[in-house]
Amino acid sequence: MPRWLAAPGALLLTLATLAVTARAGEVQVAVAANFAGPMNALGPAFTAATGHTLKLSVGATGKFHAQIAAGAPFEVLLAADDETPKKLVAEGLAVAGTNFSYAIGTLVLWSAQPGFVDDQGAVLAAGQFEHLAIANPKVAPYGAAAMQVLRARGLADILAPKLVTGESIAQAQQFVATGNAELGFVALSQVAVPGKPVIGSYWRIPPSLYGEIRQDAVLLKVGETNAAAIALLAWLKGDAAKATIQAWGYGR
Amino acid sequence: MTAGDWGAVRLTAELAALTTVLLLLVGTPLAWGLARTRSAFKPLWAALVAMPLVLPPTVIGFYLLLLMGPHGAVGQATQWLGLGRLPFSFAGLVVASVLYSMPFVVQPLQQAFEAIPENALEAAATLRAGAWDRFFSVALPLARPGLLTASVLGFAHTVGEFGVVLMIGGNIPDRTRTLSVAVYDHVEAAEFAEAHRLAAGMVAFALVVLVSLYAANRPAAKR
Numbered sequence: 001m002p003r004w005l006a007a008p009g010a011l012l013l014t015l016a017t018l019a020v021t022a023r024a025g026e027v028q029v030a031v032a033a034n035f036a037g038p039m040n041a042l043g044p045a046f047t048a049a050t051g052h053t054l055k056l057s058v059g060a061t062g063k064f065h066a067q068i069a070a071g072a073p074f075e076v077l078l079a080a081d082d083e084t085p086k087k088l089v090a091e092g093l094a095v096a097g098t099n100f101s102y103a104i105g106t107l108v109l110w111s112a113q114p115g116f117v118d119d120q121g122a123v124l125a126a127g128q129f130e131h132l133a134i135a136n137p138k139v140a141p142y143g144a145a146a147m148q149v150l151r152a153r154g155l156a157d158i159l160a161p162k163l164v165t166g167e168s169i170a171q172a173q174q175f176v177a178t179g180n181a182e183l184g185f186v187a188l189s190q191v192a193v194p195g196k197p198v199i200g201s202y203w204r205i206p207p208s209l210y211g212e213i214r215q216d217a218v219l220l221k222v223g224e225t226n227a228a229a230i231a232l233l234a235w236l237k238g239d240a241a242k243a244t245i246q247a248w249g250y251g252r
Numbered sequence: 253m254t255a256g257d258w259g260a261v262r263l264t265a266e267l268a269a270l271t272t273v274l275l276l277l278v279g280t281p282l283a284w285g286l287a288r289t290r291s292a293f294k295p296l297w298a299a300l301v302a303m304p305l306v307l308p309p310t311v312i313g314f315y316l317l318l319l320m321g322p323h324g325a326v327g328q329a330t331q332w333l334g335l336g337r338l339p340f341s342f343a344g345l346v347v348a349s350v351l352y353s354m355p356f357v358v359q360p361l362q363q364a365f366e367a368i369p370e371n372a373l374e375a376a377a378t379l380r381a382g383a384w385d386r387f388f389s390v391a392l393p394l395a396r397p398g399l400l401t402a403s404v405l406g407f408a409h410t411v412g413e414f415g416v417v418l419m420i421g422g423n424i425p426d427r428t429r430t431l432s433v434a435v436y437d438h439v440e441a442a443e444f445a446e447a448h449r450l451a452a453g454m455v456a457f458a459l460v461v462l463v464s465l466y467a468a469n470r471p472a473a474k475r
Binding site for chain 1: 317318320321322323336337339340418422423424436437439440441442
């Protein structure tokens with residue numbers, strides 16, 4: 001190559017590399033806080049299978065709803081309920097027919113202290129604690145489910161003064177993990193991490209005490225033409241993803 | 253406005269008022285000391301007071317949550333004293349606000365004290381005014397504009413505090429749900445009308461407070 005061609009040649013080579021990276025796309029994903037752990041495990045597997053990479057934002061589902069309505073650049077939403085994706089479709093912010101259940105959530109009552117929570121949840125009625133952490137029931141489906149459990153046990157009014165509310169289930173977990181709240185309602189996936197010992201004690205709450213936490217994914221309008229976003233939803237429906245999701249304690 | 257929102261208004265006013273009073277009690281001697289000291293460590297003390305200006309509220313909130321928790325030094329001390337634990341309590345918010353709003357009170361006071369001419373204090377000394385007398389009869393009256401600025405900024409900044417309260421408050425109605433958290437709550441839940449009522453009120457409050465402050469502190473010659 002003549003010398004005068006060297007610089008443009010290098011430029012072309014760079015552009016060609018960029019083009020390849022662009023074909024192996026990127027997806028902006030809004031992930032419900034309870035699913036952050038499994039999604040971090042699923043990300044590398046998705047990249048290995050498809051070449052696409054994920055950019056994850058973790059938060060409360062209700063908050064994502066408000067942000068998406070305000071024009072947030074998310075392309076896929078992995079919600080903690082099935083209502084929010086339906087609403088987004090109705091509001092024209094998500095693509096109709098793309099919502100499906102990727103996981104059924106499991107609620108647990110957890111304490112960082114071993115032996116603090118019994119396997120019947122009698123600790124709730126005994127009330128020997130100062131603070132019970134939940135996710136904000138207005139924006140986090142797991143928080144709403146926690147309130148259903150308290151009502152089913154007839155404890156909602158008695159325990160109301162002891163409730164501390166995290167803005168998402170991740171903050172509820174953090175209140176319990178630091179010991180500032182003796183116990184709290186969190187997702188099973190936050191407590192029983194595959195391959196790691198469980199810290200403290202927990203009660204896996206019978207599904208009869210709360211409405212099923214059907215977690216739906218949906219393709220958002222922003223990502224409608226992004227091949228990587230479409231690939232992510234297809235891949236989440238597959239067997240590889242299903243196995244991992246079940247290993248993290250979710251139904252399917 | 254709902255009863256919950258009025259509760260947030262009342263709580264925020266109480267928190268800001270109590271914080272301001274405590275900060276004036278703690279901050280005045282601190283600012284006086286900083287203004288008068290010839291110690292080689294003065295930059296260090298001044299830097300420690302100014303830290304909350306630079307640190308993100310998340311950093312302060314994170315360390316307070318650990319320190320005031322059951323395994324933290326402060327948490328163990330308050331439990332040993334029979335005071336319980338500070339996170340999720342009004343007292344905890346007061347402690348956090350005092351730390352967080354410290355520079356807004358100490359710095360204006362320190363500047364006011366530093367502006368007092370040395371000879372005013374010396375003249376008082378030759379008239380046999382003792383150290384306490386010089387402070388209360390000469391320094392404090394001369395520092396009046398600084399005192400006003402410190403009080404107003406301390407109060408207003410505590411009203412505007414958000415990140416620390418969010419991290420250690422637990423969003424409990426009438427105890428730790430301040431105005432800023434209530435606004436965040438409404439926005440998160442897409443209750444924009446409720447959010448507007450509180451948010452617009454806070455914009456108006458901030459403007460009125462700052463205009464009054466700047467008007468009151470205009471140099472006398474220009475009035």
